[in-house]
Amino acid sequence: MxxxxxxxxxxxxxALRALATHPAARGLADDAAVLEIGxxxxxxxxxxxxxxxxxxxSQDMADVGWKLAATNLSDLAxxxxxPLGVLYTHMLGANDDRFIEGLAEIxxxxxxxxxxxxxxxxxxxxxFSLTAIGRASVTPVPSRSGAQPGEAIYLTGPVGAAMMxxxxxxxxxxxxxxxYCRPVPLLAQGRALAPFVSAMMDVSDGLxxxxxxxxxxxxxxVSIDTASVPLDAPETRRGDALRWGDDYxxxxxxxxxxxxxxxxxxxxxxxxxxxxxxxxxxxPPAAGDSLGFRHSR
Amino acid sequence: MxxxxxxxxxxxxxALRALATHPAARGLADDAAVLEIGxxxxxxxxxxxxxxxxxxxSQDMADVGWKLAATNLSDLAxxxxxPLGVLYTHMLGANDDRFIEGLAEIxxxxxxxxxxxxxxxxxxxxxFSLTAIGRASVTPVPSRSGAQPGEAIYLTGPVGAAMMxxxxxxxxxxxxxxxYCRPVPLLAQGRALAPFVSAMMDVSDGLxxxxxxxxxxxxxxVSIDTASVPLDAPETRRGDALRWGDDYxxxxxxxxxxxxxxxxxxxxxxxxxxxxxxxxxxxPPAAGDSLGFRHSR
Numbered sequence: 001m002x003x004x005x006x007x008x009x010x011x012x013x014x015a016l017r018a019l020a021t022h023p024a025a026r027g028l029a030d031d032a033a034v035l036e037i038g039x040x041x042x043x044x045x046x047x048x049x050x051x052x053x054x055x056x057x058s059q060d061m062a063d064v065g066w067k068l069a070a071t072n073l074s075d076l077a078x079x080x081x082x083p084l085g086v087l088y089t090h091m092l093g094a095n096d097d098r099f100i101e102g103l104a105e106i107x108x109x110x111x112x113x114x115x116x117x118x119x120x121x122x123x124x125x126x127x128f129s130l131t132a133i134g135r136a137s138v139t140p141v142p143s144r145s146g147a148q149p150g151e152a153i154y155l156t157g158p159v160g161a162a163m164m165x166x167x168x169x170x171x172x173x174x175x176x177x178x179x180y181c182r183p184v185p186l187l188a189q190g191r192a193l194a195p196f197v198s199a200m201m202d203v204s205d206g207l208x209x210x211x212x213x214x215x216x217x218x219x220x221x222v223s224i225d226t227a228s229v230p231l232d233a234p235e236t237r238r239g240d241a242l243r244w245g246d247d248y249x250x251x252x253x254x255x256x257x258x259x260x261x262x263x264x265x266x267x268x269x270x271x272x273x274x275x276x277x278x279x280x281x282x283x284p285p286a287a288g289d290s291l292g293f294r295h296s297r
Numbered sequence: 298m299x300x301x302x303x304x305x306x307x308x309x310x311x312a313l314r315a316l317a318t319h320p321a322a323r324g325l326a327d328d329a330a331v332l333e334i335g336x337x338x339x340x341x342x343x344x345x346x347x348x349x350x351x352x353x354x355s356q357d358m359a360d361v362g363w364k365l366a367a368t369n370l371s372d373l374a375x376x377x378x379x380p381l382g383v384l385y386t387h388m389l390g391a392n393d394d395r396f397i398e399g400l401a402e403i404x405x406x407x408x409x410x411x412x413x414x415x416x417x418x419x420x421x422x423x424x425f426s427l428t429a430i431g432r433a434s435v436t437p438v439p440s441r442s443g444a445q446p447g448e449a450i451y452l453t454g455p456v457g458a459a460m461m462x463x464x465x466x467x468x469x470x471x472x473x474x475x476x477y478c479r480p481v482p483l484l485a486q487g488r489a490l491a492p493f494v495s496a497m498m499d500v501s502d503g504l505x506x507x508x509x510x511x512x513x514x515x516x517x518x519v520s521i522d523t524a525s526v527p528l529d530a531p532e533t534r535r536g537d538a539l540r541w542g543d544d545y546x547x548x549x550x551x552x553x554x555x556x557x558x559x560x561x562x563x564x565x566x567x568x569x570x571x572x573x574x575x576x577x578x579x580x581p582p583a584a585g586d587s588l589g590f591r592h593s594r
Binding site: 009011019032045051088114117 | 308310329344347382384386389393415416426428
């Protein structure tokens, strides 16, 4: 029995959105679910990593274990949440001991309990899914939708290092690969910023793409001044670095020219909504510009 | 780089247990994690389904979507919890629309919100991971470890129907396959029983195997009278039905000869711990008897 399938990921996501009508799901358009229970506000997120898609089969599995948790904890960071624990599904395979070592390292580093999960076997590429649960440190919990005209948009640190690390990993170059292999979830920074931001997210799919998502969610136009984006890559690669993800910096909006509790970089402004939601140095991106990774990563 | 791997699933689980030291994880020896936060008690579980392992590639994907949620909701049922929502990772493939239909059916039936998740692509067998989160209806939350000598052990309903359904599905027999394809999470029953049980779990891996797990966790011997186990299969298959999982009945312990809020079946007694944790009609099972599914299912 073969039925016509949905039109790839876009169709599937549309079908899932139609199902995710509970306000806690935030229309599946945010970094995480925000669930109020009693007097508590929980943050829930689930992200997966597939061999050959999200990591190279040749990578040290300790780095995969680390990154699986890091990407999910980064979603909690974007909500200003403190982690309560994780559950994950482990697909058995080679170097499981290294995977566990890397996972243990990050969970110890950020004092996050492993609460449960599942182990499975399968032939074919391995897949790991992790759910992180956190507790909101501030309500309302930051979303992508609160940016206001007249505000500025900020970034916690440079982009480009993960891209350079990935290229080094592929090509065997001397450059450090840690930025790609061992991304750092900015949990403390997220909690420090959360009470003061109007919108916040983590940059996982590319700075320009993610800035455009804040614009769409908030109904504003985000204008990025690319020269003011801090870069941890050669200047010749600035354009690529703005479209690469995996650096997991926090991208947020709030009052312009204000003092923030941690060092941040103003990289643009929020304007009333124009035809284009995103302006790059004052002009809309070219029609064929993907701005980042839109596919299933 | 290939390092020596852990010794399969057993070694991995031992390594994960060493990591899961938080009391909420219950040593990964329970159906779900039990996390206290403020005045609330949350129940968290994650189970996965892999094509060719947990379901047949030829199955209607609507049944797979249903069962993925059902198995996780059954873990909440075993804790007497009310579901708050689910997150899941969807690996894209054929008949995604059917998968979503089945998932939507069960979530609607039990009024469970879809809160979030991830979509991924991969070549090879598909894997779906789902996390269910629930709210405890009673504390202390039932575990596997509270059975006391002098009590009885009970089952909410018959076993065997899923086995017969699976065989029908494989062989094209006329018998109804719903028990295997569309298992029912006994959420209302779990909440009705939870205040009164001394131990409880859902039967996912085989009645005898799971009864032995209550014995180990509680430090008692569980004595099963096989003739008193209600059966939804031919009498000639009783032995197989006691070792097959997937029926998702609730197995629990409590006072003997007492009134329960719902119809239940007394199937044995709890005794002081003997050399064998499990007695089947008064005798320890043979050494080579697996009692159920011990592998990654």
